[in-house]
Structure formats: C-alpha cells, structure tokens
Amino acid sequence: MPTQENNDDRIALLQGTLDLLILKTLALGPCHGQGVARLIQRQSEEVFFVDHGSLYLALQRLEDKDWISAQWGVSENNRKARFYTLTPKGRKQLVEKTSEWRRLARAMGLILDNSFSPTREEA
Amino acid sequence: MFNRKRSQQDFAEEIKSHLELEADELKREGLSDEEARRQARREFGNVRVAQERFYLNDRWAFFHKTLRDLRFAFRSLRQSPGFAITAILTLALGMGANTAVFSVMNAVLLRSLPVFEPNRLVHIETSNPPRGTGTVDTHQTLSYPVYDAMRRQTGALSAVMAYVPLSNTKVAVRYGAEPEVAEGEMVSGAFFSGLGVNLPLGRGFSSQDETDHAPLAVLSSNYWTRRFARDPAVLGKTLYVNGVPMTIVGISAKGFEGVEPGGSTDFWIPLQNVPALNAWGNPLQDGKTYIANPTWWCLRVMARLAPGVTRSQAAAQLQPVFQSAAYIGLGSPMEGEKPPVLNFADATNFPGSDQEYGKPLRILMAMVGLVLLIALTNVVMLLMARNATRQREFSLRLALGAGRGALLRLLFMESLLLVTAGGALAWAFAEAATRILGQWAQIESSLAPDRTVLLFTLAALALAGLLFGLAPLRVALVGNAELALKTSAATSNSDAGKSRTGRIIVTLQLAMCVVLLVAGGLLIRTMRNLENTPLGMDVNGLVVFGVNPKIPSIPEGYVLYANLLGRLRAMPGVESVTLMEERIGSWWSDNSDMRVDGRLPDVADGASRTVRSNVIGSDFFRTLGVPILSGREFADSDTVNAPRVGIVNEEFANRFLPNTNPLGHTIGTDDGRFTMTIVGVVKDHKYRSIDEEPIPMAWWNYAQIPYVGGMSVEMRVHGEPLAILPSARKVVQQFDPNLPLIKPMTQRDQFDTTISQQILFARLAGCFGFLAVLLVATGLYGTLAYRVSMRTAEIGVRMAVGARRGQVVWMILQDSLLLTAIGVALGIPLAMLVGRALTASLYGVKPMDAVSYFLAVAGVCTVALAASIIPATRAASVDPLKALRTE
Helix, strand or coil: CCCHHHCCCCEECCCCHHHHHHHHHHHCCCEEHHHHHHHHHHHCCCCEECCHHHHHHHHHHHHHCCCEEEEEEECCCCCEEEEEEECHHHHHHHHHHHHHHHHHHHHHHHHHHCCCCCCCCCC | CCCCCCCHHHHHHHHHHHHHHHHHHHHHCCCCHHHHHHHHHHHHCCHHHHHHHHHHHCHHHHHHHHHHHHHHHHHHHHCCHHHHHHHHHHHHHHHHHHHHHHHHHHHHHHCCCCCCCHHHEEEEEECCCCCCCEECCCCCCECHHHHHHHHCCCCCEEEEEEEEECCCCCEEEECCCCEEEECEEEECCCHHHHHCCCCCEECCCCHHHHHHCCCEEEECHHHHHHHHCCCHHHCCCEEEECCEEEEEEEECCCCCCCCCCCCCCCEEEECCCCHHHCHHHCCCECCECCCCCCCEECEEEEEEECCCCCHHHHHHHHHHHHHHHHCCCCCCCCCCCCCCCEEEEECCCCCCHHHHHHHHHHHHHHHHHHHHHHHHHHHHHHHHHHHHHCHHHHHHHHHCCCCHHHHHHHHHHHHHHHHHHHHHHHHHHHHHHHHHHHHHHCCCCCCCCCHHHHHHHHHHHHHHHHHHHHCCHHHHHHCCHHHHHHCCHHHHCCCHHHHHHHHHHHHHHHHHHHHHHHHHHHHHHHHHHHHCCCCCCCCCCEEEEEECCCCCCHHHHHHHHHHHHHHHHCCCCEEEEEEECCCCCCCCCEEEEEEECCECCCCCCCCCCEEEEEEECCCHHHHHCCCEEEECCCCCCCCCCCCCEEEEEHHHHHHHCCCCCCCCCEEEECCCCCEEEEEEEECCCCCCCCCCCCCCEEEEEHHHCCCCCCEEEEEEECCCHHHHHHHHHHHHHHHCCCCCCEEEEEHHHHHHHHHHHHHHHHHHHHHHHHHHHHHHHHHHHHHHHHHHHHCHHHHHHHHHCCCCHHHHHHHHHHHHHHHHHHHHHHHHHHHHHHHHHHHHHCCCCCCCCHHHHHHHHHHHHHHHHHHHHHHHHHHHCCCHHHHHHCC
C-alpha cells in the first residue's frame, strides 16, 4: 500500500507560505477547498504536498481575517461545496505578500548562488 | 470578536464535501469507487484532529473552557468551606485596611487640586513679612497692596487669585429664618476663572464684581447638596452672611471645596470692604479693613503661570514689583532689615497637608502594609497546607489522564476565585472604613475612593492572585501519577522542605507582629498621656461658644458685651460666665514680643522673648478654675476709663521679672503703643493645645483696648454643660436674631480637638496591631493544626509504644516555642527602628519604652501559646488505635 512517506520529492510547506498560495490560487477566481488543494499541487508540478486539514484551517483563518469570503454553492459535477472568493482586502494582501516573498526569494538566491570563499573577501 | 459565524457542523459538512469531490476526481483518474473513497480519506489525514483544531481556534471554546474550570474550582472550594471563608476574610481584612488608609493618603497627600492644569498653579509666598506687620502665617499670607501689585502684572502670570476666610472658624449665615454657620471665603474676581473651576450652574465672579465688591455668592456643590438638597431654585435667592445680604449666583463643580487641605469651603463671595466682612472675621484695626491696612498680611495669593513661562523666570520678573509693593504704606525698610523675597510654592497639592498629615499617614501606610503582608502569607500558608493534603487527589487526577496544565489551571482558578471574592469584600470594607476614618480625622473634604485608589487595590489584588497561584505550583508539580498509588496518607504528606517554608513564614509573621504591637503600644500610651495631661484648670462643667455680633462702634461694643455677660450670668443654673478673644484649646494664639517696664526684656542667648497674649473678660480665671497666685483678676470695674491693668502667668513672671514681685510692673506691646500694669499672677495652664509646654502669657481686658470683635463665651454651669445652650441661644438672639452660636461645645471637647489627630493615630495603630495579632493567631493555629493532623499517625505510633500525653503535648509545643523565640528575637530590633521613626509622634513616652516592649512580647507569646496548645492537646488525646487505623 502506498504511504505518504513514499513521496520523497514532495516538500512540506513553509510556515506562512500556505496563506500566500491560497490567495494566489483564489486570485484566478472563486474555488472550493478541494480545488484549491489540487491547484496548488498541480501548479507546483506536484512538488508541494498540501495537508488538507491544515488547508481548511488556513481557509478559516483567512476568512476570519476578512481576506477571503465563503459561500456554499454547487460544483461543476453537481456536488455541494463551499466556494471561497478573494476580497479586496485579500487582493491587497496578495500584492504585499507576493513582493515580500520575491524579496525573500531573491535574497536567498543571492546567497545560495554566490560561490564565495572565506579567503577572498570584498570590501 | 468572540463570536464566529460558523458552526462545527458547517465545518464537518465542508470536510465531507471535500472527501466526495476528491473521490470523484480520483474515480475519474481510474480508481474504483471503494479505492477512491479510501484514498481521499487517507490524503486528507486525520479528520477528527482537524475538527478539534477548528474548535480550539474558536475563542468561544476558550471561554467555555474557562467557565468550566471556574465552575470546577468553585465546587472544589465549596468542599472546604472553612478554608475558603478563612482565606477570603483574611484577604478582605488585610486588603480593606490597606485600601482605606491609602484612600485617605491619596485624598490628603497625593490627589491634585480639582482644577485645570494644576501644575501651572503656584502659591505666592514671602520669605518673611516686612517689620511692623502682622501676619496670619509668616510665609503664606500677603497684604492687599502686594496682591494688588501682583494682579496688575501681565506677562509672567496669566491670572492672580486671592482668597481669605471670613472667619477662623465658621461664619454666621442665614437663608430663610434660622441663623446657622458655614465656612465662607472672600475671593478675588479671577478666582474661579483663574483656577479653571467649572460652575455647572450659574456663574462665577468677574473682576468687575471684585471692584464693585458685588454682593454675590457661589455655593460649593457639597454645601448645596447638604443644605439645599440640590435645589436649583436657590440661584437668585439671598444668603445673609454676617447679616449682609448676598445673592446666590452659582454652584461650583462637584469635588471643588476650596484650595485648603482637609477643610471644606461652603461658599465664596467677592472680596468685600465692609467692617462686618473683614478678613478672618477680625475687628477693624484703627478703623481700617484688610484692604486699607498694609500692615496686616492676611491674604493667601495664588497665580497661574502664563504659557511658556517657568517658575524662576516669573519669580525673577516679579521680584522688584513684589519688594516695592511690600513697603507700600509702611515707609522705607529699616536699616539692616532683610527685605521680603518672593517665592513660588507648588500648588499641585493642598498646601500644608503634607506637614500636618504626612508623617502619621506614611507610618500608618507602612503598618497596614505589614498587616497585608501577614494576611497574604497566611493565605499562602493555608493554600500550601490545603494543596499538600490534596497531593493524593492530584496524583489520582494525573493517573486518570489530567494534563499537568489542567491541574495548574485549576489551582489558578481557585486562587482567582479567592482573590475576587476577597477583593470585593475588601472594597466594601474599605468604603465603610474610609468613612469612619474621615470622621475620626475630622477631614471634611471628600475621601471617596477614586481611580487611583481602585488601581492601587487592583494592583495589590493582582499581586495576591499571582502569589496564590504560584504558591501551590511546586506541590502540584511534585506529585506524579505513581505517587498516589504507592503511598499512604501518613507518609505522602510529611515533606520536610514544605514544613520548613511554613516555619520561616510563621517566624517572620511573629516578628512583624512584635513590630506592630510595639508601635501600637507606644502610640496608645501616648494617647493615654495626652488624655490624662493636667490642663491646669477644671474643664468639667465648662461650655464654650462663639458670637460675632455687629459692632457699630467700639464703645457700643463694650456695652453690648457687658450686657450680654450680665444677662448670661443671670440665667438659672449658671455659676459664672466670661469672654475671650482667642478660644482656648483651638490652636489659635496671638504671639508677639512684649516690653517689660518700657523695654524688651533681656533673655539668655537664643531664648525666646515670645509672649502669648489673649484678650479676656472679667471673672475669667474663676470660671476656668485657674488658681490666682497673687493679686487679682479683671473685674467689671476695670473699664476703659480706669487704669489699664493686665495679668500674667507664672512663666512670664519667672522669665521676665525674676526675683521681684511682678505686681505693679508695666508691660506692653513691642511698639510701645499700649501698656498695662500687672495686677495679678496666675498659675500656668494650657492655652492653645494639650501638648504645649508652658510659655509666658499675658492677658488684656477687652473692655480696655480699642478693638472689639467676635468673642468666645465661656460658661461654667451646674449639671450637663450642653443643656444650657438652648436658653443661652435665646439670650444671644435677644441682641440680634441673626446671631448664631458659633461652634458650641464643651471645653473638654474643645481641648480634645487639639489631640484628635494623635488619638486617631493611636487608635488606628492599636487596631492594626490587634488585627495583626488576630491574623497571626489564625495563621499559626491553622499551620500548627495542619501539621499536627499530618502527624496523627506518627503520634498514634508514639503513644502505642508508650509515650505519655504530656510528652506529646511538649513535643508539639517545643516546636512553636522555638519559632516564637526566634520571631521575638528578630522583631525587637525591628521594633526599635520603628520606635525611633515614631519619636516625633510620641508624648511622654520614650521610643524605648520598656512597658510597650514587654506587653508586645507577652502578647505575641500568649497568642503563639494559645494557638499551639489547642492542636497539641487534641493531638495528645488521639486514640492510638484510631490514629493507626487512619492508614
């Protein structure tokens, strides 16, 4: 029987990144929780593994913060589902968090790509 | 905030829908129905954990849990009501006493004037008055010309306010028919506006009102409430002040009762310039009111600094103006005379209250602080003892799966409940105690606890809560699941370390108890000494009251008082009646240097030449019961046309006329304007207050000096002194129906007012000492009883193998005797320090008073013994078999 531990190439999400990914996913349009999970997994080329329990708690947290809103609706295959939509406040957060993340990624890249040696120091 | 719109069912619904959607998708990817469902579930992870976390993230959950914990803590406290009641009462007493003393301290010492920006207000004071002037206070009172010059200054000061009482006691007022008395002040036009006091009803005064000496009055909110039942219709009505009609135009803001400490002004009128309303109720001097008289420095002056001006800048700018104004009407300064220097004193707080109440209140605060400490440690000991006996309960709870956190939460909830209940009770207790304190201290200003007091109490409670929560921590953490199952009642509780903490606490409590008892003892002995101080007169049967009749001219004044004396003396039940200008035993005295035989008497270097003088009527010393040593006292025949005669006391004769017969010598004022011939010498007796030392005194006859004003009437009567007042009032009102009796009371009560503060101080200190003893006794009893009960099994074994009852009792007693001895040894040096700090407040007792120390030590020992004997004998009466069976 396959277990989760077998998926070696999957990366557990960093603290705080899940919120950003949810916001980004919802920027494409309203979606239910299961769809959000699938989209994140697919768009990251199956690199990210999303813990579903955490995802729903994160959705709830964002809803409490008023960054997203939710409504029960019907899915394309006629199932009852709770659909999440990005609020204007959430959109603003998305822009902010994205640029924050870019800066962080760039800084990390600079350090990791730099093949510095301790003997050659630049002033 | 607390309410989340979403229910748990809704969340479960969403998870269900997720699983279905996921299964659908997996089926599309080719999995079988069964397989897809299982895969979806597995991918989701633990559904229950997610739901649990959803629930916990909700703030309501926290609330529910807290409520459950509270309910549980309440039930667990109810199981031991004795413990709960003792802890709550102890806390309430300790905390309540602290809150009460702190609210008095806050009201008297800490609270700012209820005015706008009090930090920009200053009192204008002088280093010294110029020569040739009379003052009410050497530094704090100024003359009208000085005020007038200050008020004309613009720039440094944005407002200058002068105020002066209409009397040194109360002043006669009438609203409607009945004459009564109230405290009144004359104030300058800028008084209310300059201080920034609001008038919620009506208006204050303007500078025009001051210039016109307008007949207006503003009532204090307190007086309006007390006397007029907050009737808004009083505006526009007439209030007669010393018979002069004033129209009520305003009511001052609540809480504003003047700027003097401890007193409460009932009404204010603009500065007046008529004889009936002279400053301090004094008679005119050379026919001049305070406004026309530059030699009488009687006004209190305050100022508001202009924005951006510092105190020193303002003082520098005003100094020259002040100095030239000080000599208006006085001529130029004498050679070598120190010119008066202007000084700005802080007006944030009430002036003078610090000197008057500061030290006693701080000492009391320290005492109640100790009481609180004893109370808190008591409760901590109770808690520790209780939780130690619950060790098995805790272990069992742990064994049954309770988390350590849950256990701690329970303990904190219990202490929270105790602190809340104790705090609420303490507040109620403090409210009552504050009211009683205010009455005893004769502080008429409002003592109602304000926000500062509330914060103080809450801070103390929070501290207590934390302490109570932390105390049982160790006990709770020590217990573990196996312990309960392994050990028996007798052995699981005999933790040596714990009882060591208890012993240290008991010892410290005993030491603090010694300190409090010594302090209380010293002060109570001071009070006894003061109460039993011989006054040099017979005050029993004496009653005194003031009158302030309208006196059109000095000769008419003489006649009026002679007639009044005559009619009062004719009343049935009256033995003798006399008059005096300064009421004896009221702190007031007239102090000055006097010439003896034409010149100021020689005194040894540094000795004082000051003589206290009083103006009295005939029959004065016979009425008081003061022995006349030689010569005679004033008689009705000593009139303005007869030679002016005077009387001195022993101290005067000994100091200024030694080795000669004082009779026949001439004495007089230091400026040489008035002289009199000594015709009598009387025995020294108390004048100003009970605790004064003998001082040279001289008496003038009112009928022979050119000032006649308000007087106090002293009557010696048969039977109950106060019973004469209604008929005396009738006699007085035959002269003027507007005339009330001012502050009528027995002469004994009048003298007692001069030691009321010491008496209050002593009584409170005694109360706190008693409270400390009570708390220590309960604490000691509780601890010992608990420790004995822990050793029941041990005692049973000892008795079973042959120990006698006496031996068991001794074993228990030995322990507490040791603690007591150490406590006393620690307490005595501390008490000595406290005694030294108290020196200034003692009268007739040395700080090292052996009796006080002996009584304190005896008291502590008695309490310790009593608290030990009961548990000890109970332990010894244990039936060995029963004790062993408690296993």
